[in-house]
Amino acid sequence: MGKPVLLSVDDDPAVSRAVARDLRRRYGEEYRVLRASSAADGLEALRELKLRGDPVAVLLADYRMPQMNGIEFLEQAMDLFPRARRALLTAYADTDAAIQAINVVDVDHYLLKPWEPPEEKLYPVVDAMIESWKASHDAAVDDVKIVGHRWSAPSFRARDLLARNAVPYRWYSADEAEGQRLLAAAGAGPDDVPVVVTPDGRALIEPTDAELAAVVGLNVDPSERFYDLVVVGGGPAGLGAAVYGASEGLRTVLVEREATGGQAGQSSRIENYLGFPDGISGGQLAARARRQAAKFGVEVVTARDVVGLDPHGPKRVVRFGDGGGVAGHAVVLATGVSYRSLDARGCDELTGRGVYYGSAMTEAAECADRDVYIVGGANSAGQAAVYFAAYARSVSLLVRAPSLEASMSSYLIEQIAEIPNVRVRTCTVVAEAHGDGHLERLTLRNARTGESETVPTNHLFVFIGAAPRTDWLDGVVVRDQRGFVCTGPNLLADGERPPDWPLDRDPFFLESSVPGVFVAGDVRAESVKRVASAVGEGAMAVMLVHRYLGER
Numbered sequence: 089m090g091k092p093v094l095l096s097v098d099d100d101p102a103v104s105r106a107v108a109r110d111l112r113r114r115y116g117e118e119y120r121v122l123r124a125s126s127a128a129d130g131l132e133a134l135r136e137l138k139l140r141g142d143p144v145a146v147l148l149a150d151y152r153m154p155q156m157n158g159i160e161f162l163e164q165a166m167d168l169f170p171r172a173r174r175a176l177l178t179a180y181a182d183t184d185a186a187i188q189a190i191n192v193v194d195v196d197h198y199l200l201k202p203w204e205p206p207e208e209k210l211y212p213v214v215d216a217m218i219e220s221w222k223a224s225h226d227a228a229v230d231d232v233k234i235v236g237h238r239w240s241a242p243s244f245r246a247r248d249l250l251a252r253n254a255v256p257y258r259w260y261s262a263d264e265a266e267g268q269r270l271l272a273a274a275g276a277g278p279d280d281v282p283v284v285v286t287p288d289g290r291a292l293i294e295p296t297d298a299e300l301a302a303v304v305g306l307n308v309d310p311s312e313r314f315y316d317l318v319v320v321g322g323g324p325a326g327l328g329a330a331v332y333g334a335s336e337g338l339r340t341v342l343v344e345r346e347a348t349g350g351q352a353g354q355s356s357r358i359e360n361y362l363g364f365p366d367g368i369s370g371g372q373l374a375a376r377a378r379r380q381a382a383k384f385g386v387e388v389v390t391a392r393d394v395v396g397l398d399p400h401g402p403k404r405v406v407r408f409g410d411g412g413g414v415a416g417h418a419v420v421l422a423t424g425v426s427y428r429s430l431d432a433r434g435c436d437e438l439t440g441r442g443v444y445y446g447s448a449m450t451e452a453a454e455c456a457d458r459d460v461y462i463v464g465g466a467n468s469a470g471q472a473a474v475y476f477a478a479y480a481r482s483v484s485l486l487v488r489a490p491s492l493e494a495s496m497s498s499y500l501i502e503q504i505a506e507i508p509n510v511r512v513r514t515c516t517v518v519a520e521a522h523g524d525g526h527l528e529r530l531t532l533r534n535a536r537t538g539e540s541e542t543v544p545t546n547h548l549f550v551f552i553g554a555a556p557r558t559d560w561l562d563g564v565v566v567r568d569q570r571g572f573v574c575t576g577p578n579l580l581a582d583g584e585r586p587p588d589w590p591l592d593r594d595p596f597f598l599e600s601s602v603p604g605v606f607v608a609g610d611v612r613a614e615s616v617k618r619v620a621s622a623v624g625e626g627a628m629a630v631m632l633v634h635r636y637l638g639e640r
């Protein structure tokens with residue numbers, strides 16, 4: 089593998105030479121600086137690099153270029169090198185281009201030409217992009233191989249874990265010759281999948297989530313035993329709390345079971361989050377939040393399931409499912425909600441083998457030219473319908489209610505109505521899932537007439553009501569009947585504080601029945617189930633943590 093590449097594209101030869109010269113001066117030893125004089129030449133260079141397996145760290149593109157402008161170039165470049173950091177060069181502040189660039193290609197920075205002196209205007213920006221690229225795992229792990237079966241649930245889980253944590257990997261089917269060669273080399277048989285082979289040649293047979301995460305370079309162990317703030321859950325609420333906590337000087341660790349981003353990370357397009365007028369994909373929002381958390385020094389621990397919370401005097405101890413744990417002065421619980429299982433015969437056995445909970449975006453390519461079914465009537469199901477319609481031959485949205493109006497935002501209903509290959513089937517439920525080893529057919533029932541119909545399909549994505557998974561908090565904090573954690577005013581029954589409440593004040597607004605344990609986002613009783621409110625509660629929880637710490 090060659091040195092990582094910094095590529096600049098500018099149609100003005102003098103500018104192009106100047107950028108390359110300045111970049112070489114500072115980065116020439118560790119990076120290969122390439123320049124192209126048109127977007128087409130730039131893309132050609134990127135294709136060659138891709139074929140050779142060379143990494144690309146940074147792309148700098150001039151905005152005003154003939155034939156293809158800088159944004160269009162970056163958009164196509166992202167298909168080849170999605171993790172390369174991107175900056176747009178503009179000759180003057182061009183607001184429209186700026187907004188478009190943020191929304192279309194998630195550009196990291198702008199550079200206003202000229203950038204003299206580079207020490208002040210160019211290098212700090214490129215330094216930040218290189219740092220962020222290094223943190224994206226592309227630099228450390230560029231060739232993890234997963235060998236698995238198309239219809240094996242553990243194989244799907246391994247791919248999903250890596251994809252949701254933005255770790256690149258190559259997938260090999262155990263039926264292909266190369267897959268079989270890798271299995272043989274690892275001393276594994278076709279039933280031992282998934283087998284994960286690391287770039288340095290280590291093979292892991294059927295790894296646990298934590299083993300897989302560790303081997304691809306994710307942090308799975310806290311570096312300290314004690315922090316000011318322990319955040320449990322890495323969705324918008326947890327990331328919000330962690331960013332605000334760390335930026336305000338608290339030593340903060342965030343513990344996440346699967347992948348940061350939570351439910352929002354699985355959204356194909358969030359259209360109503362303030363500041364993103366053209367929407368932003370959940371993956372991009374999560375990636376940005378991760379970078380922000382890293383910038384402020386949050387320690388993110390991934391693939392650790394929290395299964396216990398023990399208040400020990402002033403210490404709050406959080407225990408992990410596979411042993412170990414971490415303690416802090418204060419805890420923010422931000423564990424969100426998970427989809428409820430679909431109560432239809434056959435679904436449990438076929439989960440991960442054609443029946444998926446949530447978007448399972450790794451499956452999108454497999455849906456090409458197929459008929460896909462989605463269950464649910466809320467925004468999450470609507471977004472998935474829009475997303476999969478771009479890949480599948482047809483998408484059927486199965487809705488139990490007689491219409492979508494009561495459960496889905498009108499902008500989505502309108503969007504769906506305009507997509508010719510999406511069909512909304514109201515009053516329809518899944519009665520049974522059939523298949524030998526993987527989903528092959530669904531029996532659908534009309535909830536009004538009781539009539540049944542069996543349809544062939546390999547893909548069912550389920551987005552039905554979500555519930556908190558808080559059994560592990562039983563007997564520790566007060567929860568409502570559905571398992572949501574009660575806070576602040578909700579804890580005061582007829583004005584009385586909870587029975588074991590030890591302090592001489594009422595619980596703060598986001599404080600649970602254990603002082604110093606705060607709750608933010610979807611897992612909190614009576615919370616608004618939205619990205620913005622989850623982030624807001626994360627920020628607010630930190631303000632209350634400061635107030636709590638101040639009284640000790």
Ligand SMILES: Cc1cc2nc3c(=O)[nH]c(=O)nc-3n(C[C@H](O)[C@H](O)[C@H](O)COP(=O)(O)OP(=O)(O)OC[C@H]3O[C@@H](n4cnc5c(N)ncnc54)[C@H](O)[C@@H]3O)c2cc1C
Nearest residue numbers: 321323324325345350351352394424468609610617618619
């Ligand atoms: C597909 C989809 C699309 C959506 N679209 C929109 C939208 O367009 N606009 C909008 O406002 N809202 C949208 N929502 C809702 C929004 O995403 C949620 O309200 C928001 O993510 C809640 O954030 P949270 O941090 O409270 O919880 P979550 O996002 O649920 O995150 C909780 C995190 O905690 C982790 N966790 C749970 N238990 C443990 C444990 N024991 N140990 C360690 N980690 C744990 C989970 O793995 C998860 O990552 C959408 C939801 C979905 C599913």
